[in-house]
Amino acid sequence: MKAAINAHQGNIIIDSGTPLTFIDNETVQSVANKVASSVSFPKVADPNGVFNLCLDVSGSGADAKLPDITFHFSGGAPVVLHEHNTFVEVAENTLCLAFISSDHLGVNIFGNIAQQNFHIGYDLNAMQLTVAPADCANMIHYISILVSEPDGGEQQTGGSRR
Helix, strand or coil, X not given: CCCCCCCCCCCEEECCCXXXXXXXXXXXXXXXXXXXXXXXXXXXXXXXXXXXXXXXXXXXXXXCCCCCEEXXXXXXXXXXXXXXXXXXXXXCCEEEECEEECCCCCCEEECHHHHCCEEEEEECCCCEEEEEECCHHHCCCEEEEEEECCCCCEEEEEEEEC
């Protein structure tokens, strides 16, 4: 889907503790309408009454193709969100857009579902945020433990893969 949605410019909190993305209602509605018009899946009611757009993807199996949604942060490169960043399964064969209105909060939040498979970097000195795509499912994590020596050196005491 290549459609520009002119969201309001303003601040957004990058919150790893909030699952959903909260943005102003006008933008949520615009995104939901663009997504709904670009897919062939029928719209269905959200069984929980939370989400603006839910789709019945039955019959598509693992081949349910949903559009990417791109966020443009001021002064930075676009952040392309794929379907695993933008939709949640709320019932069997029912996917809902994981963006909801922030109008009741008074603040926008970029939630942790949108952050999945991205490295998020905070440079507090430069007051900059970096967002880089990552394939977290295929990363090998190595955790090492360094112990400071009295002479200022360090010694690795162990490590583990997870």
